[in-house]
Amino acid sequence: MSGGVVLELFNVLTVQQARTTLADHLTVRTKETVVPLLDSLNRILARDITARDDVPGFDRSTMDGYAVRACDTFGASESLPAYLDVGGEVLMGQAADGTLQPGQAWLIPTGGMLPAGADAVVMVEYTEELDQRTIGVTKPVAPGDHVVRRGEDVAAGSLVLTAGHRLRPQDLGLLAAVGVTRVPVREPLRVGILSTGNELIPPTQPTTPGKVRDINSYTLYGQVAEAGGLPTLYGIIEDDFQSLYQAVARALAANDLVLISGGSSVGTRDATAKVIAALGNPGVLFHGIAIKPGKPTIGAVVEGKPLFGLPGHPVSAMVVFDLLVRPLVESAGLLRPRQKFPLRAAITRNIHSATGRDDFLRVTLRRQADGSLLADPVMGKSGLISTMVKADGVAHLPLTKEGVEAGELVDVWLF
Amino acid sequence: MSGGVVLELFNVLTVQQARTTLADHLTVRTKETVVPLLDSLNRILARDITARDDVPGFDRSTMDGYAVRACDTFGASESLPAYLDVGGEVLMGQAADGTLQPGQAWLIPTGGMLPAGADAVVMVEYTEELDQRTIGVTKPVAPGDHVVRRGEDVAAGSLVLTAGHRLRPQDLGLLAAVGVTRVPVREPLRVGILSTGNELIPPTQPTTPGKVRDINSYTLYGQVAEAGGLPTLYGIIEDDFQSLYQAVARALAANDLVLISGGSSVGTRDATAKVIAALGNPGVLFHGIAIKPGKPTIGAVVEGKPLFGLPGHPVSAMVVFDLLVRPLVESAGLLRPRQKFPLRAAITRNIHSATGRDDFLRVTLRRQADGSLLADPVMGKSGLISTMVKADGVAHLPLTKEGVEAGELVDVWLF
Secondary structure, eight states: OOHHHHHHTOOOBOHHHHHHHHHHHOOOOOOEEEEEGGGOTTOBBOSOEEOSSOBSSSOEESSSEEEEOGGGGTTOOSSSOEEEEEEEEOOTTSOOSSBOOTTEEEEEOTTOBOOBTOOEEEEGGGEEEEETTEEEEOSOOOTTTTEEOTTSSBOTTOEEEOTTOBOOHHHHHHHHHTTOOEEEEEOOOEEEEEEEOTTEEOTTSOOOTTOEEOOHHHHHHHHHHHTTOEEEEEEEEOSSHHHHHHHHHHHHHHOSEEEEEEOOSHHHHHHHHHHHHHHOSEEEEEEOBSEESOOSOEEEEETTEEEEEEOSSHHHHHHHIIIIIHHHHHTTTSOOOOOOOOEEEEESSOBOOOTTSEEEEEEEEEEOTTSOEEEEEOOOOTTOHHHHHHOSEEEEEOTTOSOBOTTOEEEEEEO | OOHHHHHHTOOOBOHHHHHHHHHHHOOOOOOEEEEEGGGOTTOBBOSOEEOSSOBSSSOEESSSEEEEOGGGGTTOOSSSOEEEEEEEEOOTTSOOSSBOOTTEEEEEOTTOBOOBTOOEEEEGGGEEEEETTEEEEOSOOOTTTTEEOTTSSBOTTOEEEOTTOBOOHHHHHHHHHTTOOEEEEEOOOEEEEEEEOTTEEOTTSOOOTTOEEOOHHHHHHHHHHHTTOEEEEEEEEOSSHHHHHHHHHHHHHHOSEEEEEEOOSHHHHHHHHHHHHHHOSEEEEEEOBSEESOOSOEEEEETTEEEEEEOSSHHHHHHHIIIIIHHHHHTTTSOOOOOOOOEEEEESSOBOOOTTSEEEEEEEEEEOTTSOEEEEEOOOOTTOHHHHHHOSEEEEEOTTOSOBOTTOEEEEEEO
16 A cells, blocks of 8 residues: 555544544553552552541641530630630540540640540630639630541542542642552553654764754653653664664554654655554554644554654644643543643734644743733744743644734643 | 740741742752753753754755745746756755756755755745756745754754753753753752651551541652652651651751651640751741741751741641742752743632731632633631642732632632
8 A cells, every 4th residue: 555545545634633533543541550659649540549537537626725615615705704624635646535524625736636525626815724724715616616527638438539630749648648558550651752764863973964863752752751651762763664664563562652753754754654554453543633833743543552653843743742642641541631721821923823723832921910921922933942942832723713813812831 | 945935036927038038048059960861851950051063954944845046936926937957856864966056956855955055945836847857936935935044943052051940851852952962960859858746647557546647748758759859758756856856857967958747736836946946057047927828837947958847737738838848849959940820710709818928729720611710719728638639729819918809810820
């Protein structure tokens, strides 16, 4: 089958269509494994976590003061304090030695366990010590005041974290609170990265006329690692069918996902498409997506594994990675990216954009005195990596819009 | 010196005052080291990087087509094409074999090196092949059209990245482009983490009356790791002067920064302050900051190393970490945090807040059809870790404001 034939079968898809098409053909989901709690940061939870215990396991004071029955303080004021007997003292980390009786107040530290019988805490600031055994309460409390109830943070039996969630620092804290110290997570997605193009040399080599150093292997390695994947570089592959076929087959066998970048020329892109078509089914799902930069993108699935032919231009490859590849890597193949919100910023120049195409514009941001943001476009061809280094993020001009006027609000995704 | 005396010497500072006070007393800056390019992601650059070469090193075509002298195409149209002799072909990755003569066009692929004498590229779509040796150009080009000029991405000798910058995927790409494969970076900031409080037990233990599992060691470990630091846990330390003093001294000797969390009760907080005062100079710089949650925070510097007494409430400890500790960890002590912009969202409830205090409110976000965001407050005491798990981020109510009304825009910092 010739490359030309392959190409004619596929249309240019929108980003949303490309995502849907990929999802329809994907079965990738990495294996489950168990890691110690401290190693679980940024990992994808493999199972729902249900609390075994109440957190906290008892009613707990949130203030230094006295545990009381709230009803014993009703009507108390500075001029007419409620007098209570000091019935005992709660020691930190210990159950109270006895039950609080009506008319009693027990000294309690912040974090201390309420004695049985008590239902509120009076802050020490609203008490006066009359003698060793008696205090005056100068302000009434309601039941539950200055108390964290047993199970108020987490109730035993409740679902605290769901499978597919990426674990943040606070999630580690919650797992510690419910006593989960061995955490079921997904293995990271293994991503093989290849660069093609006879013009490429490794960054360790001096440049010579006609040669440029490989950039995409390194930006993609960084993007994969940042998304929680396990990147492996396969280097610069010769731009002929046999070399490319062998290298991609090898990368595909050892990884869950393969990225082939480069092939900025039509000839190389066709060669990549031919290689993918020869590797297995269903093969190429789309060739070209309606975005700028990033149009010459190939999306494929081979035996259940996704394979992308990314554009050679560094900016284009990075933008396409963010849109189509990152969600897969971030969720270890579960296609459930974490929710994330773009910034809203006013664009500072009129920008033309064709309808029917998603445009992604590099921008730097400036914050105004009123807190609003301005987005200044960073102009420059998509082959220029320096433009991505200067920019704070990319503004999205959706495919329904024919450009934006200066002052219009756009979504900006930060790097 | 008793804890009481120490406390009286210090006022409650605003967040900004606390930052300035710390900066005035800090000399921390981690050592310089060199890592391979692929290991440099998220590391802090230790030196300015200057480009040795132009990127690209030659004029490069951005299209498949023909290299030409632009002036030879002026006036060309579909009805009256400019006829040019095909003088040669540029092969990918090679210098052209000769010089383009007036009246000539050389076949060139995307990414190919322009022959000497050429100053523009005509896209193949605007040419017609007349015979093996002649083409017609149907649309004129200007000098520089479809060409990336030598040094257009990066000019030799220019400063491409500055010391203190945190390396992102695109920065790895730029370093590859300029041939820097051994990267000078700062060592990560070593952070020792201790928890105090007689009520605490490790998460591996079953809870008993009065005891709760240590949460802060795990949230702080995650926050330090996420900020690029090297966290070490020192466990739960007994709540007496001698134990705490020895543990903190040990942590301080082995780390660049020490976090002591817990001590939600006044007694424990005072013990922490006493221990810090005994460790060295200048000691405690502030005790209490004007924020909510997070007020009972101790900031100290001992022999040039920062030391924080963080509140025992998990939410408070996380918020204070973000405000005061993260910038130090992220910049390996250089106190030059990366620029970051908050989201702007309309709060959905009236929220009271005292003036003279920075309030941080946990919120979940909802995106509206017009792209704007709504922030729904997550209510709950700052001792409840589950509220941080539910929230998308924290809204900042600045100290100049006395609360916000529903519909007002607030800054939201995402987790």
